[in-house]
Amino acid sequence: MPKRILSGAQPTGNVHLGNYLGALRNWVTLQHEYQSFFCIVNLHAVTVPQDPKLLAEKTRELARIYLAVGIDPDISTVFVQSDLPQHAELTWILNCVARMSELERMTQFKDKARKQSENVTAGLFDYPVLMASDILLYQTDLVPVGEDQRQHLELTRDLAIRFNRDYGDTFRVPQAYIPKVGARIMSLSDPTKKMSKSDDDPNGCVMLLDDPEAVSRKFKRAVTDSGTEITFDDSRPAITNLLTIYQLLTGQPTGEIESHFAGKGYALLKQDLADVTVEFLRPFQERVKGIGAEELNRILGQGREKARQIAGTTLANAYAAMGIVGACTTD
Numbered sequence: 001m002p003k004r005i006l007s008g009a010q011p012t013g014n015v016h017l018g019n020y021l022g023a024l025r026n027w028v029t030l031q032h033e034y035q036s037f038f039c040i041v042n043l044h045a046v047t048v049p050q051d052p053k054l055l056a057e058k059t060r061e062l063a064r065i066y067l068a069v070g071i072d073p074d075i076s077t078v079f080v081q082s083d084l085p086q087h088a089e090l091t092w093i094l095n096c097v098a099r100m101s102e103l104e105r106m107t108q109f110k111d112k113a114r115k116q117s118e119n120v121t122a123g124l125f126d127y128p129v130l131m132a133s134d135i136l137l138y139q140t141d142l143v144p145v146g147e148d149q150r151q152h153l154e155l156t157r158d159l160a161i162r163f164n165r166d167y168g169d170t171f172r173v174p175q176a177y178i179p180k181v182g183a184r185i186m187s188l189s190d191p192t193k194k195m196s197k198s199d200d201d202p203n204g205c206v207m208l209l210d211d212p213e214a215v216s217r218k219f220k221r222a223v224t225d226s227g228t229e230i231t232f233d234d235s236r237p238a239i240t241n242l243l244t245i246y247q248l249l250t251g252q253p254t255g256e257i258e259s260h261f262a263g264k265g266y267a268l269l270k271q272d273l274a275d276v277t278v279e280f281l282r283p284f285q286e287r288v289k290g291i292g293a294e295e296l297n298r299i300l301g302q303g304r305e306k307a308r309q310i311a312g313t314t315l316a317n318a319y320a321a322m323g324i325v326g327a328c329t330t331d
């Protein structure tokens with residue numbers, strides 16, 4: 001059996017360079033080595049309030065983005081989470097395995113709950129269990145994600161190991177695939193914070209669907225460090241972040257990039273970075289526009305069918321392992 005990967009992103013807000021460089025970019029490469037499943041996780045999105053019309057639009061837009069960055073639907077399975085009721089069903093099962101105390105320790109929950117303080121939903125608390133279900137349903141080996149998902153992956157592994165121990169071998173225990181470079185792209189306006197869809201400052205975040213003016217403006221305003229050297233240096237996080245983005249978009253080795261910018265000013269780095277990003281985004285945005293509604297329906301329909309076969313089998317095995325039986329079971 002070829003090894004499997006599964007990953008997903010939420011159709012909330014706009015997809016940004018951090019999502020691309022930390023995750024989607026790696027999906028495109030890995031799909032040639034692994035049997036691949038890429039999910040648009042709209043059930044995760046509703047753990048915080050969403051505008052229904054916008055959520056529906058963003059769900060389809062995100063599917064187009066997956067395809068336009070280079071996910072090939074002929075070799076990978078692209079599907080929408082809510083098309084497979086097995087995700088919600090397995091979540092219930094795993095809810096009965098997960099401990100409140102381990103969910104209370106999830107840092108993303110604590111951060112998001114702090115921001116909302118009132119009206120924190122039970123769904124937000126349960127978010128990591130739904131994520132574990134996404135992964136375990138497909139007997140996933142590897143989960144390519146950014147650094148911020150590491151703790152959720154640890155929980156997923158713990159739940160799989162606990163279920164297998166208590167009910168017999170049912171789930172493959174997955175591993176996180178977190179890239180060495182790009183796993184945590186930082187905000188352009190505050191390099192101590194990760195680039196994030198929910199950043200209050202829109203200038204901190206370059207969106208994949210930004211127009212060239214917006215891209216140039218955001219890089220021009222990007223915060224820099226004191227000093228003038230343009231080198232990769234952990235003690236200078238703002239410049240290192242800009243150089244990391246440059247490195248990932250150009251594919252050039254660090255030494256070559258440092259020599260290119262030696263003796264030059266920050267203004268040139270920002271200009272070059274804007275040019276490289278715009279050149280990357282232009283054909284990508286054309287591809288997004290070129291994916292028609294019918295084509296998208298066909299791809300997502302085909303994805304749903306491929307996903308259903310595997311998800312259905314895993315869920316049936318989990319039910320059987322727990323002794324959950326009904327009308328279709330023989331005595």
Ligand code: TYM
Binds near residue numbers: 006018130143195
């Ligand atoms: P989401 O939608 O927040 O982000 C999608 C992916 O982008 C990565 N990412 C980043 N990488 C580098 N730098 C950043 N600043 C940055 N910001 C985000 C995330 O790590 C993620 O890989 N919980 C997930 C969605 C999910 C999922 C899953 C992922 C649901 N089920 C199953 C993998 C497997 C999330 O909120 O991603």
